[in-house]
Amino acid sequence: MAGALLAPLPSAAAPEAFLRPSATTPALYSFSSSSFRFARSRSPFLGLRLSYPTNHWTLRSAGRGLRIEAAAQPTVLVAEKLGEAGLALLRKFANVDCSYNLSLEELCAKISLCDALIVRSGTKVTPEVFEASKGRLKVVGRAGVGIDNVDLQAATESGCLVVNAPAANTVAAAEHGIALLVAMARNVAQADASMKAGNWQRNKYVGVSLVGKTLAVMGFGKVGSEVARRAKGLGMNVIAHDPYAPADRARAIGVELVSFDEAISTADFISLHMPLTPTTAKLFNDETFAKVKKGVRIINVARGGVIDEDALVRALDNGTVAQAALDVFTVEPAPKDSKLVMHENVTVTPHLGASTVEAQEGVAVEIAEAVIGALKGELAATAVNAPMVPAEVLSELAPYVTLAEKLGRLAVQLVAGGSGIKGVKVVYTSARDPDDLDTRILRAMITKGIIEPISSVFINIVNADYTAKQRGLRISEERIYRDSSLEAPLDSIQIHLTNVESKFASALSDSGDIVVEGRVKDGIPRLTLVGSFSVDVSLEGNAILCRNVDQPGNIGRVGKILGEQNVNISFMSVGRTAPRKQAIMAIGVDEEPDKETLKKIGEIPAIKEFVFLKL
Numbered sequence: 001m002a003g004a005l006l007a008p009l010p011s012a013a014a015p016e017a018f019l020r021p022s023a024t025t026p027a028l029y030s031f032s033s034s035s036f037r038f039a040r041s042r043s044p045f046l047g048l049r050l051s052y053p054t055n056h057w058t059l060r061s062a063g064r065g066l067r068i069e070a071a072a073q074p075t076v077l078v079a080e081k082l083g084e085a086g087l088a089l090l091r092k093f094a095n096v097d098c099s100y101n102l103s104l105e106e107l108c109a110k111i112s113l114c115d116a117l118i119v120r121s122g123t124k125v126t127p128e129v130f131e132a133s134k135g136r137l138k139v140v141g142r143a144g145v146g147i148d149n150v151d152l153q154a155a156t157e158s159g160c161l162v163v164n165a166p167a168a169n170t171v172a173a174a175e176h177g178i179a180l181l182v183a184m185a186r187n188v189a190q191a192d193a194s195m196k197a198g199n200w201q202r203n204k205y206v207g208v209s210l211v212g213k214t215l216a217v218m219g220f221g222k223v224g225s226e227v228a229r230r231a232k233g234l235g236m237n238v239i240a241h242d243p244y245a246p247a248d249r250a251r252a253i254g255v256e257l258v259s260f261d262e263a264i265s266t267a268d269f270i271s272l273h274m275p276l277t278p279t280t281a282k283l284f285n286d287e288t289f290a291k292v293k294k295g296v297r298i299i300n301v302a303r304g305g306v307i308d309e310d311a312l313v314r315a316l317d318n319g320t321v322a323q324a325a326l327d328v329f330t331v332e333p334a335p336k337d338s339k340l341v342m343h344e345n346v347t348v349t350p351h352l353g354a355s356t357v358e359a360q361e362g363v364a365v366e367i368a369e370a371v372i373g374a375l376k377g378e379l380a381a382t383a384v385n386a387p388m389v390p391a392e393v394l395s396e397l398a399p400y401v402t403l404a405e406k407l408g409r410l411a412v413q414l415v416a417g418g419s420g421i422k423g424v425k426v427v428y429t430s431a432r433d434p435d436d437l438d439t440r441i442l443r444a445m446i447t448k449g450i451i452e453p454i455s456s457v458f459i460n461i462v463n464a465d466y467t468a469k470q471r472g473l474r475i476s477e478e479r480i481y482r483d484s485s486l487e488a489p490l491d492s493i494q495i496h497l498t499n500v501e502s503k504f505a506s507a508l509s510d511s512g513d514i515v516v517e518g519r520v521k522d523g524i525p526r527l528t529l530v531g532s533f534s535v536d537v538s539l540e541g542n543a544i545l546c547r548n549v550d551q552p553g554n555i556g557r558v559g560k561i562l563g564e565q566n567v568n569i570s571f572m573s574v575g576r577t578a579p580r581k582q583a584i585m586a587i588g589v590d591e592e593p594d595k596e597t598l599k600k601i602g603e604i605p606a607i608k609e610f611v612f613l614k615l
């Protein structure tokens, strides 16, 4: 995270006033400034283009000048209470701003100075927040499971990764569900309040037994299955409804998966454990309550919005639902005059499901690691709005990721001005089984390569597919099996831009598509085909592609023109159809030749067309 650049000594009146010799190295000075911005290099996956205000500069003497080394650190805003272990990890890597209970306005005011935001369920991360971040916010970390408080669409549109901590609070939530189940059945909270009010009401608080009763677990995921396991230990008969849960996982803990209607009509207790989504919103409504077994008891540690709260009050009032135990509410904090909260047959807790010491330390570490990884440009395993790709697959694909982006960038530079790109066909040649080759990242990087040079949109793995769709860019993928080494994931990547005109006609295939192909050789991405011409060019720096008549002297003429302008040639490759016929010459150059130099190259009689490309 440290960068360096050569700069003159700042022209402040008295540099000594803010330059202090380091205690250890006399030639080392440091000073602070909040105005200096340091641009970090870009990561291939998240395409981070972060600009950090740095707090710490170090000036080192470097020859006759001074070298400013900026220890650039990202800034992480922690907007809700987070366990110390997670904060400690974050502080090692970033400037950490813990500011709790921010209003939306305060959050929006801060966010443009932050690279990451960490929240729990109490902060609404709305489209306004992403807009206010002006593209700087790269990661939102949800220190918990439910991400219904984060606007995923807005995050994706702005290329902001959302990660959560899906595992560390499972047991805490399940234990809280069981705590509510038991407390409700035996009126623990009501009896406690009554006694504290000076009463001794043994007859009023007669409860119901759990043993032999049927519990319907709605949502058989991580929390739901842990609740089921524990309820079985209490001697309950457990059934579950979850349209997406595998039956064998349920069978393994002795739970039968049933339909929604069967679950709600046979259960004595219903425990909710599904996420809040457009499909589950108000899933428990008047119609649902009309189908339940009279006197059912309901526990909700999932999300308040899954229940139509007014309908639940009605069902409690008419005895359809005997009792409810709720940890979560449609609006949180729940309004003080909420009929549901005040109902005598309702037991409530203020969203405490994940609030154990252990769970909070666990989610804090889980989210800190995910956010740090994401800020480093790694793809997080807990990404909510981007492909989750295992680390070993990522490392294997790394050179192909670079190849994919560079090929996209190159292909788009071959398009004639004014000719819009609509269709892109990507052909992967590989010896691997299609199931063994995840191309989502490659597709995203090709999209990045194609769109970024021709727009102001900043594209990364998060928003690539969305942006392509928005721009009407259709990307189709094809795999060709090639009997080659299984060691490399891919043999080649070919990009076809269909139905476009090219400013370099030789890049067009027989079918009229711009075609470029690349391969990775010794870990280095190389361009291996342009149109129907084979070349072999390292995809680095800049290149001039020329189509010329294959005859002696061309290389020398081009070399001379470039040499006269002090443009250094890094490589040269020639591909031809047949001796003395058409040839493609690819010349790598370290510097960008000026227009006059390029014009002179174009005037060489044997050169029929040429194009300058930034690789």
Ligand SMILES: NC(=O)C1=CN([C@@H]2O[C@H](COP(=O)(O)OP(=O)(O)OC[C@H]3O[C@@H](n4cnc5c(N)ncnc54)[C@H](O)[C@@H]3O)[C@@H](O)[C@H]2O)C=CC1
Binding pocket: 145, 146, 147, 166, 169, 170, 173, 218, 219, 220, 221, 222, 223, 224, 241, 242, 243, 244, 245, 273, 274, 275, 276, 279, 280, 301, 302, 303, 327, 328, 351, 352, 353, 354, 355
């Ligand atoms: N009260 C609290 O403090 C806590 C609440 N939670 C909430 O609990 C819920 C579950 O969390 P996890 O088990 O970790 O998530 P999970 O993703 O492991 O499980 C959710 C399950 O719900 C199922 N599901 C989705 N739509 C459904 C539908 N229409 N009907 C039935 N099942 C459906 C899914 O297939 C999945 O198996 C989440 O909403 C989460 O936010 C989680 C932790 C703490």
Ligand SMILES: O=C(O)C(=O)COP(=O)(O)O
Binding pocket: 120, 121, 122, 143, 144, 145, 146, 147, 169, 351, 352, 353, 354, 355
């Ligand atoms: O993880 C979840 O989904 C929770 O509901 C926990 O919420 P919290 O982090 O305690 O605000």
